Amino acid sequence: MPVPDDSASAAAGEGPRHEARERALALLYEAEMKRVSTGEVLRALPVAPDPFAVALVEGTAALDERIDALVAGAAQGWELARMPVLDRSILRLATYELIAEPDVPVAVVIDEAVELAKQYSTEFSGGFVNGVLSTIARQVRE
Numbered sequence: 763m764p765v766p767d768d769s770a771s772a773a774a775g776e777g778p779r780h781e782a783r784e785r786a787l788a789l790l791y792e793a794e795m796k797r798v799s800t801g802e803v804l805r806a807l808p809v810a811p812d813p814f815a816v817a818l819v820e821g822t823a824a825l826d827e828r829i830d831a832l833v834a835g836a837a838q839g840w841e842l843a844r845m846p847v848l849d850r851s852i853l854r855l856a857t858y859e860l861i862a863e864p865d866v867p868v869a870v871v872i873d874e875a876v877e878l879a880k881q882y883s884t885e886f887s888g889g890f891v892n893g894v895l896s897t898i899a900r901q902v903r904e
Contacts (some may be wrong), residue, residue, distance in 0.1 A: 778812070783855065783874055786810050786818035790851040799823070822858040829857045836897035837890075848883040849891060856895050862901050868875070868899045
């Protein structure tokens with residue numbers, strides 16, 4: 763699904779794919795906070811989100827065990843359960859993209875994730891997300 767804003771020159775935090783990632787993050791966060799499946803969250807929506815957001819949510823859920831293993835392995839000194847929920851959701855979403863969206867450049871995936879972390883999580887989250895995703899990218903994109 764090619765969309766123009768996923769070129770290496772696109773600024774993080776702009777465009778329709780950024781909005782879809784932002785929506786996907788919100789849906790992943792909602793599912794975790796409510797302790798329900800992402801499918802339940804998607805079915806309960808009165809209006810279906812952007813198809814790319816749905817693909818991100820469903821893909822992240824489908825690969826949850828592999829994603830969590832990668833994140834746990836790359837986040838040295840951090841257990842998944844101890845991470846802020848938003849950081850964990852951002853890392854899961856971006857790891858899915860690194861695994862399943864090979865046409866999206868690594869820099870775009872990481873920049874988008876860092877931007878989401880800076881906007882919605884703690885002041886230290888951007889650096890944490892960057893470090894973890896850089897490690898994961900070396901593992902899954904080589």
